[in-house]
Amino acid sequence: MDAISIRNLSKTFGKKVALDNISLDIKQGEMVALIGASGSGKSTLIRHICGLETAQSGHSTIEVLGNPIQRDGRLASRAREMRRNIGVIFQQFNLVSRLSVLSNVLLGNLGRIPLWRGTLGLFTAEEKRLAREALARVGIPEVAWQRASTLSGGQQQRAAIARTLVQRSNILIADEPIASLDPSSARRIMEVLATINRDEKITCIVSLHQVEYARRYCPRTIALRDGKVVFDGPSSALTNQSLMELYGAGSEELIPDTAPAFVMPERFHQPHDGISILATA
């Protein structure tokens, strides 16, 4: 069973084609980068996978762990329940700033506990222990009692990842989690995600602007251009030259001048079926 299976997904906003007949499968346990220049459709694709947006009518399906979350432009009745299995992290606005970091992480329990208990913030000692453990796993146990608003950008992302660990989701989708971070914080976030993927076997999909991070941390990359999948294969095969062929001048956004020469560590390599370059600029 695949973690995510998408068939014939299209979406237009007015005259803008945001997603253009996308079909792809992501296996359980994969760590996949979603790359593309600004406006290529990454966030829109993520929102559809999570059931936060519906496809335009037509013969499309998105299945999550073998069950349709939407079909032919209609959300499944179980979509809300299915979302519990998908932890989502955004670039910003992940945390409730006036709450402590621990309280924010405890919110990961909300899908599984009675509403009244979550609303009143009544968590058990075991739930609190697991939340502290999750903060330790992402490397920030010391900030548990700080207000979320006092955290750095990188710490906020780590707290958001800890919340998805508490949520016990099988799939973690991070939409540009490192876009506003300095290089060393960005590397730490990617390392935390890669470790969770490897140790917990959580399927990770990470949208990124910079291809170097995809090459280093994600064995597979799916590249979008104008809402189409233009490359799907091993990240190591996505050379700067192939990016220039795919994106033309737009490739500059994906290959910063100052990018460090990363080499993907052996432990992050995972088998993948092959390369498919599906279009050129």
Ligand SMILES: Nc1ncnc2c1ncn2[C@@H]1O[C@H](COP(=O)(O)OP(=O)(O)OP(=O)(O)O)[C@@H](O)[C@H]1O
């Ligand atoms: N709600 C919306 N209404 C109108 N147009 C939209 C909406 N959401 C997305 N779009 C358009 O769809 C296209 C794809 O947007 P999307 O945000 O998915 O791109 P992206 O690859 O995530 O870009 P970025 O890297 O800048 O976040 C863009 O042209 C965008 O303007």
